Amino acid sequence: MNDVFDAMAAQGAHRILMLNDTRSGLKAIIALDDVTLGPACGGIRSQPYESFELALTDVAKLSQAMTLKCAIAGLDAGGGKTVVIDHPGMNRADAFRALGAYVQELGGLYHCAGDLGTSFEDLTHVAEKTSFCDLSGEDLGAATGVSVVNGIRACAALRGITDLASLKIAVQGAGLIGESVARAMAAHGAHIRVADVDAVRAAKLAADIGGEAVPADSVLMQDVDIVSPCAIGGVLTPEVVAGLKAWAVCGGANNQLGDASVADQLAARDIGYVPDFLASSGAVILGACRNIMKVDPQPFLAAVEVTARQVLEQSQDKGLSTVEIAKLIARSRIDDARTQRTKGG
Template identity: 40%
Template sequence: MAGPERGEEVYGVSKNDAVDWEGERTLHHEDEQTGLRAVVAIHDTTLGPGLGGVRFAAYPTARAAAREAQRLAEAMTWKNTLAGLPYGGAKAVITDTGGITDRAALMAAFGRFTATLGGAYVPGVDLGTSTADLAVMARTGATVSCATEDPSPWTAMGVLAAVQAAARHVWGHGGLADRRVLVQGAGHVGSRLVRSLAAAGARVIVADTDADRAVTLARETGALCVPADRALASACDIFVPCARARVLDEATARTLTARIVAGAANDQLADDTVVRILTARHITYVPDFLASAGGVIRIHAAEQGWDTARTAAAIAGIGDRVTRVLDEGHRTGDPVTAARDQARRILRSAARPPGPLA
């Protein structure tokens, strides 16, 4: 299938739903038989095909779905580039209309659409989707990741490395003993982090909108459980967001007690002004696309046949990248811009045409 021009939106989206974006493609697809309403945003393919998860969630409008896909696709470009992976950035969202009766048929329809993109987009698991969903897509001929393995444990490993690097930056060492660490979200990644942090001697605080899940995890690990709606008011040294997007806005950034923010949740900041507020308050922020790169590293490692030791060593390297970004961010006052600028330099170098033959 011939791709649309840069920035073009297709598949029945009205002009009122169009948005300005610097990415390569935003594709809308509908399938009346299954009720599929999907958006695929491909931000940058300089380094390779766009790799990013498929999110299944409710969206009020096609514009809102597109905006989410585009924001997350851009973050995937930074994540994959800084992790040294041969992938670009992309993301997909499937709108949960509440009336889906055949999930397998829905995912198969999305897989067939993805297959028409000729490998330009490689989907993976994300909020609301599972390895079983990706396996269904793969059977339609789509090239996918995560069809047989959930990379969440590796994502958690990378976040832990990021937290330890940030602790060294702030306190001069990466030890977490007796540090109060608030983990927001007790899902696949958050629950593993709670266990790892508790094992490292941290005083863990856990919150989740599923109160029973949070209570159970707290009992298993000795963590303190707090209500989800009061989590950000909890006194802590480190805040680890592993749940909803844009958890930090101007109001929460001005009242947060933590010295460090580093977590797995995507799109943590309401906008770029938030990081400036955090910096002014001497709160160290680790860009989410740096901290959460363990999962995509694992995806590449599995594709290349790396053993566990090599994969773990590559994910531990997240800590070194966090240190470099925080050092640069300390000089400039903005770790997010520092990280993006590093990624842009890599992309510009990769896109540069070769010199003349000798």
């Protein structure tokens, strides 16, 4: 048992629910990272994991990123996440129903939505058993596209660029978020290059927007102004960053940095990086505003540009990476809320 606690401590995880439903075969982990500002929000990720430790690492990092997203976006919400360990013995429909029942038992402390590997059908099974599941995947993906575009605006503004039509942008991923970013920037007249592991999908999107499809393995190395990682995480490795030709990075993928050193490497190369937990905050902004705060999400989406510019400017002024600056802003808001709560008690 100590091994479990040691593994949690190693990942900075302090509130973990391990779910094992023998009838359906559900094996899942829910991480509630921080609920200081409000109920935890975060999607359900489904994929095979080679070990419990890898699943724990994933859910812990993702839930921590959600805490930062909510805090820096000014939301009255905290960070959470679920990983479902996909395996041959799982009855998928029953497993997601069982997960929904567990979420419902939390009584609104955790609000879930979709994520990588979880289909709309999976979510409908979750929603059969809980009222705390957001089924509006397309809306959430489009909202993330809006927050990424607002981050791109901030990058351009820092260079004195007001005409987005002058930008050349390489978008990695032609899924819901990547497509939203590509279409929005193309509508502004920007020159778009897009790539996806599904080359046919990328080619179709490029044709629709008057852009160019490029190979998936070279999209981040394109000679463009801004690269926008909107697919999987961990793509910004030291080797990739060393070869970047772009002067800014702003995308909707979670956990884009291959390791912590990459943030400093980007700063050292004077590449403006909008931290992923800010750039990709659109979905949680929409979900939290609609389901928890009951307010108009538009002011929060618009504020992403303001915050991104603040992060980029402070990074230059203080000689710190944008990730450090953004984390300071987010954690300061959480600390202030804790202080106020203590005074109120």
